[in-house]
Amino acid sequence: MVDIKRLSTTQPDFWESLEQLVGWESHPGAELEQRVAEVVEGVRTGGDKALLEYTRTFDGLDAGSVAELEVSRERIEAAAQEICPESRSALEHAATRIRAYATRQRIDSWEYEDEDGNLLGQQVTAIDRVGVYVPGGKAAYPSSVLMNAVPARVAGVEEIVMTVPAPNGELSSLVLAAAKIAGVDRIFTLGGAQAVAALAYGTQTVPSVDKIVGPGNAYVAEAKRRVYGVVGIDMIAGPSEVLIISDGQADPEWIAMDLFSQAEHDEHAQALLVCPDFVYLDQVQAAMERMLPELERSDIVRESLAKRGALICVRDLAEAQDVANRVAPEHLELSVAEPQRLVGGIRHAGAIFLGHHTAESLGDYCAGPNHTLPTSRTARFASPLGVYDFQKRSTTLFCSPEGAAKLAESAAVIAHGEGLGAHAKAAEFRKAGHGEGN
Amino acid sequence: MVDIKRLSTTQPDFWESLEQLVGWESHPGAELEQRVAEVVEGVRTGGDKALLEYTRTFDGLDAGSVAELEVSRERIEAAAQEICPESRSALEHAATRIRAYATRQRIDSWEYEDEDGNLLGQQVTAIDRVGVYVPGGKAAYPSSVLMNAVPARVAGVEEIVMTVPAPNGELSSLVLAAAKIAGVDRIFTLGGAQAVAALAYGTQTVPSVDKIVGPGNAYVAEAKRRVYGVVGIDMIAGPSEVLIISDGQADPEWIAMDLFSQAEHDEHAQALLVCPDFVYLDQVQAAMERMLPELERSDIVRESLAKRGALICVRDLAEAQDVANRVAPEHLELSVAEPQRLVGGIRHAGAIFLGHHTAESLGDYCAGPNHTLPTSRTARFASPLGVYDFQKRSTTLFCSPEGAAKLAESAAVIAHGEGLGAHAKAAEFRKAGHGEGN
Incomplete structure (x- = not known):
């Protein structure tokens, strides 16, 4: 059989095991x-x-x-x-x-x-x-x-x-x-x-x-x-990852191949399947078994699945969502019949692929959204590469004489509180009475 | 006299001198x-x-x-x-x-x-x-x-x-x-x-x-x-800086105090005044001379002006703009009668303060825009702290069966070009004919 870890949320140490599985030491030495x-x-x-x-x-x-x-x-x-x-x-x-x-x-x-x-x-x-x-x-x-x-x-x-x-x-x-x-x-x-x-x-x-x-x-x-x-x-990228939430309805070969397509990147890549139906997990594993030998990069796939892959059995799709939010995966596939019901509850993910037909690899290449994504749980605070990353903002402020005079009062009080006297004076100068603009 | 460097764009080595003046070695040792x-x-x-x-x-x-x-x-x-x-x-x-x-x-x-x-x-x-x-x-x-x-x-x-x-x-x-x-x-x-x-x-x-x-x-x-x-x-902040472009029309004491309010932060803070009118630069320096002794933090101000401050004479306001874009200052004051004519040409600045009444210190405290700003020329690529920094984005993609089939063709071609066979197969599985979603 294809060597891949199995986890279940019914295990008492599930969350620790998950934490350990997805942990990645990014320090280069x-x-x-x-x-x-x-x-x-x-x-x-x-x-x-x-x-x-x-x-x-x-x-x-x-x-x-x-x-x-x-x-x-x-x-x-x-x-x-x-x-x-x-x-x-x-x-x-x-x-x-x-x-x-x-x-x-x-x-x-x-x-x-x-x-x-x-x-x-x-x-x-x-x-x-x-x-x-x-x-x-x-x-x-x-x-x-x-x-x-x-x-x-x-x-x-x-x-x-x-x-x-x-x-x-x-x-x-x-x-x-x-x-x-x-x-x-x-x-x-x-x-x-x-x-x-x-x-x-x-x-x-x-x-x-x-x-x-x-x-x-x-x-x-x-x-x-x-x-x-x-x-x-842009970011310091770690190994690529996918987490697939499945309702057990897609052809098991589709899901198996999606896991492979992640695992073939390199031996540190991570492919996780989360599903409430443990029979389906068996079917996917069987499909992997069948298809793995045909892959060009089967050695890499085998190694990364053994090292960092997992089939995870959950109680229901709500719990699958919890697992996804804990992992904050780079790629998240919602291979379920009604993905729109799940997506709103996803708090952290780089890219989300909705529905059975949306293979991650479609998004990797040509669908439109960017494939440069936050890895190693950084989706908790980081976002996909986008136009944003090539734009920058300057704040602008124009004060009317009346506006400046009003703001100067609060500014001077706070500046004094911070012990910054010149800040206070610069603000107060803009109140009527001291000198003149033009 | 207050000790502060004087530069003029007519000097042959002006741009090198400017570069040297604003350079900041951020490496901590x-x-x-x-x-x-x-x-x-x-x-x-x-x-x-x-x-x-x-x-x-x-x-x-x-x-x-x-x-x-x-x-x-x-x-x-x-x-x-x-x-x-x-x-x-x-x-x-x-x-x-x-x-x-x-x-x-x-x-x-x-x-x-x-x-x-x-x-x-x-x-x-x-x-x-x-x-x-x-x-x-x-x-x-x-x-x-x-x-x-x-x-x-x-x-x-x-x-x-x-x-x-x-x-x-x-x-x-x-x-x-x-x-x-x-x-x-x-x-x-x-x-x-x-x-x-x-x-x-x-x-x-x-x-x-x-x-x-x-x-x-x-x-x-x-x-x-x-x-x-x-x-x-958020960012790694260097010393605080202001660059003021002046048309020589504001009360010199206003500008002198704005420079002070930057210089009082610490001895590495940088206060630069850029103006086409060298008589005005003298007036500002005289105002500094007069007002400096009254400051609570006059020692720090004196030190930072001597170390890192400058009065810069330019040919005209267009050249002042060039200086600002080269410096990419954290704070930029446009102390001119028609700031709206200059602001569009500003390519890099953290916060821009428009017009004679808009003292930086008003923005530092209470006007509304954030005071956490990119320093040390990082405004070339970075932005003020904002709501953006506390939001993150996930891309979403839902493929219709027809859409997936179409995308799969391009995806498979590119995937093969990259030697990633499982990516190609995962895409191709979504074309009609292989298995079934639901």
Whole structure:
């Protein structure tokens, strides 16, 4: 049988077991931390020269200058031509839908007037320049390019700079084509902590950006954590997860394959099925048993299911909801007949997929919502990547002379209470009697 | 004369000088990092016991249990009664206005249907439990309590837990009263890295929260950076800054006092005045000279102006705008006759104060917009604290059978391109022909 843990809410230690199962130690360890610190500092102080050296060492890519590592417009065009028509139209289909969804997210500036003639508002602007990190080598993720670059473009970001490692020169045409479709402006074949450092601090050739987004390995994640504050970052992502709440009505093979599609990411990925019908859990396990051998990545799937997967039996769907809220999963499938009855009670989840036909993998690629999602229970406080992440707000305040005089009274009282005399005086100056504006 | 740097955009090295002036090294240094790591780890593993020890050591506060460090409802009520009526009504006035502004920020859930009958949306929920860190001891900041807790309440946060250090038992009634007005649920007299760790991981007595907000010293900032990911954090704040663009028409004393009100925060605070009229810059400097001796915090003001202040002469207001966009200041005053003509060209600023009567200090306390703002040029990518920070979004997707079948085609193509076969199969299963939902 496929090796996968079984839990039941009737066990007295259920919640502790669940806690243990979903726990993820995100700290990278002192050694990795130290190595990343050195690389980041190296690029910050050494610029292009350091960047070339690290790229030679880590990616086996020997270039005479960083300029040579920039992918030419011609090469990008050629890649877009070279991929098969089916791929091109699938990527375009996905981009169109991601754009349509993102457009709904845009927030606008607003302003209102209070009863004293003061104007209060917020002015929304886009980030000037964004860096998109894309993993490279064996794993080519064109979908990741679309999911990161399209919302940036929708937000109005002026320039999008992408980095993608090309270990030993290997570079995916699908990734380049996706970059063209998404409207990426410049691409450098750089990777790892050195790429993140170059984007954060800039070098002679790589422009510094204001925010870095996109997934990467442990080195990339730690480098992003390190430069956070110098630039913005999207998030520090942990392993991918899905929690499926099932009413036991979908074809067990659908659910089994959905669990596989999560588990195939890597051996730390987490696939959880929660259902009140234990017979159905058996049926899904049997379906997994049948289908697993056919999978291209069956070894990875087997390992991640054994390590971090679980079939969880609950009393009813209400309890399934409790389990989901405790886990705060990155992906949540509500594979039930009436998903709208459950969704309102979901407090924490990155993306919610409603109904039997809504496979997570449809959302991963082309439905429209973003696939960059909060992992490792961070959906308790974090949100999917969106246009929001590429917009920023400034508060605006205009005080009428009467409004200022009125506000000055409260401001001065509080300022005195905080021992900040100049604050109090600056406020009081705006009351009638002291000097004049114009 | 008051010691303050003078710069002019006509200098050939102006932009480099500006860059140097506003640069701020946010890295706390390895030693502080190490000490904070120990305290955080100590509380994580040692719980209440460790927390008590650190509080004894660092705050000189000797308690028998952490429960004793929780401020009782009676004590909070007493504080609210004990402060003077002027203070109470000023705090209430501020809270009302902060609430009114915050209410405009709330984002709502939405959903739309595409042409294939798929439903796409986003579900907005509030964070469950938030921790508000409030500095204590000599510096009592009731305004900070309001600015952090009120938007959380407006967002719908269920429980707000506040920590405020009470070194040697010293605790501000204004802070407690502000907490009551803002609707804080629980207060612990805890501070420093140990308070942050307790909020992040929870102890036997202190509940773990989902996000920690609020300002603090270098230890608090580093602790927040450290627990980021376990919980959300608002930001890592650097020294406070103001940049004032002046047309030379306001009373020079108004502007001088606005610069003072920034400089009085601490010796690292930054106050910059940008004006095309160099005679006016002299007048402001003369006003500073006259008024500085009367200030309660004149020593701090003198030091911060000398270290980090500047009077900057520009060719015209358009160039002043360029300077502001380069600095991306936390606070930006547009002390000009027609501020609306400038504001649209401002790309990066935390809070913008328009017109001669709009002193920053009015916004600091009671106008309505938040005073927790991005510092150290982070306004390039970050925004003021707001209701947004206490809400989170889940994307939602419901696929109709027809919609799923259509999406499955593109999804399968891209999934194959990424080498993720189970993703492709999970999508394809939703096409007609394979099994059945219900």
